[in-house]
Amino acid sequence: MTVTHSQHPRPWIPGSNPKRIPSGLPGGQGCRWSLAAIFCAVISATACDGTPQEVSGGKTRTSDPPTNLLRLTPETEAKAALRIAPATTGDFRIFREFPATIQADANRLAEITTLVRGRADEVLVDFGQDVEAGALLATLQSGELGLSQAGFLRAHAKLTVAERAFQRAKALLEEKVIGQAEYQRREGELLTARSEMREAHDRLRLLGMAEPEIARLRRDETIRSTVFIRAPFAGRIIARNIVRGEVVEMTDQLFTIADLSDVWVIAHIPEKDIAFVQADQKVEVEVTAYPGESFEGRIGYISDVLDPATRTIRLRVVVANPHKRLRPEMFAKVRLWTKPEPGVLTIPATAVVHDRGENIVFVQVEDHAFERRPVALGEETNGQVKVLAGLRAGDPVVVDGAFRLKSELAARQHPMAIQ
Incomplete structure (x- = not known):
């Protein structure tokens, strides 16, 4: 549009200071503009350029908020080495782990002592040796046993005499000789001897x-x-406290034998985790000696009383030990599983990254395009995390490389902050 100016000068406005506008400004050589006209021209020029600010309703409005959609070139996506897998539904279980120790089965454990004082004559077994039921472990020489055997022989001889006397008395009674x-006196002597x-x-x-x-x-x-x-009984010698020539008392513990086929x-x-303990649940046991290997067990006993000092209950798990790999006093770890949900x-869990106080994942919405999506999460177990909200079954989720996508999206949304 062409602007035509009048040849007559503009009327003077009190308080104004009209000046001649240089020829380079709108209006041509010698055209005189007021300050109000200049201000309007500046505002119009600003509204027409490409700056990101606008005047609307007397307030300054910035550009639209950054999008949560990230588009990548095929080359960039290949370089990121992304791995995508669908969100799945199925049975979900969680577990808790508790420190433990291995002990011998107390029902298959024997602490062997002697019932008579004596001197060790022979010791026939050693630590770690497997023995059969009735196997000879050691011999003692005991004067007390000798005296007891002599008393047995005296009692045996007295019984023999009493039996013969009774038989004679019985025959004589029948003959009416006594x-x-x-007869009753002889019978009483026989009963005493027996x-x-x-x-x-x-x-x-x-x-x-x-x-x-x-x-x-x-x-x-x-x-x-x-x-x-x-x-x-058959078992393994796990303790020996006797040497040859030693005098032992009845209170001395000579050997300890354990049947380690079960431990x-x-x-x-802890009190807060008692809900994880149920009689029919699966129990896994791991020991420090065999990393990465677990042993299956069954709960044999759950304490009915809480320890007032430690606020814990005692749990006993029975584990089969056919190869004797598990040994008493080993440190172990008990893993208790909940029922499947x-x-x-x-x-x-590798799909989840943290961003500005949120747990987020990246979902592929089309080829080379990924959406940043906040999610609500639950328990985590065995590398899988429960999703409470934000996803549906089958959604293709980036499970490897999500952190790179987060960094790329942040760089595009806030380039000055990244620089």
């Missing part, structure tokens, strides 16, 4: 003599003051 009183014989026999059994040895003593009438220490794993569960949406 009276009833004499009682003393049983007492002597039981004492030898308490001192460790087996029935074959007692039968030999009755037959040969030869006193042998040797005490035989035998294994009560106990003892853990102490069906239909839970999960994604790999």
Whole structure:
């Protein structure tokens, strides 16, 4: 549009200071403009250029907020080495881990002592040795056992005499040679002898003599003051506290035998985690000696009483140990799983990045285009995290390379901050 100016001068406005506008400004050579006209021209020029600010309603409005959509060239995407996988639904379980120690099964553990004082004559086993039930572990020489055997032989002889006397008295009573009183006296002596014989026999059994040895003593009438220490069941020698020539007392613990085909794993569960303990749940045990390997166990006992000092309950897990790899006093870790929760949406934990106080993922919306999407997350287990909101099953999520996408999007949204 062409502007035509009048040849007559503009009327004078009080307070104004008209000046001649140089020929380079609108209006041509010699045209005189007021300050108000100049201000309007400046505003019009500003509105027409490419600056990002506008005047609307008396307020300055910045450009539109940065988009959450990130587009990449094929070359950039290939360089980022992205890996994409869909969000999936399925059974979801979480677990808790608790420190524990391995112990021998107390029902298959024997601490062997002697029932008579004596001197160690022979020690036939050593640490770590496997023994069968009834195997001879050591022998002792005991004067007390010799005295007990002599008492047994006296009781046996007295019983023999009493039996013969009773049989004679019985025959004489039938012949009416003796009276009833004499017969009853002989019968009483027989009953007393039998009682003393049983007492002597039981004492030898308490001192460790087996029935074959007692039968030999009755037959040969030869006193042998040797005490035989035998294994009560098959197992492994895990402790030995006796040496040859040592005098041992009845209170001394000579050997400890353990059947390690099963072991106990003892853990102490804090009060806040008691809900994770259930009688029929799966239990995994890991030990420091075998990293990356787990052993399956079953719960054998859950304490009914809370320890008031530690605020924990005692948990006992029974683990099969056929190859004897698990040994008492090893440090272990017990893993308790919850029951499966069906239909839970999960994604790999590597897909989640943190940005401005939010958990976000990147979802592929089309080829070479990815959307930044905030998500609400739940528990995490075995590298999978539960998604509460923000995704649907099947959404293609960037599981490797999400951090690079976050950095690229931030650089495009805030280039000056990145510089």
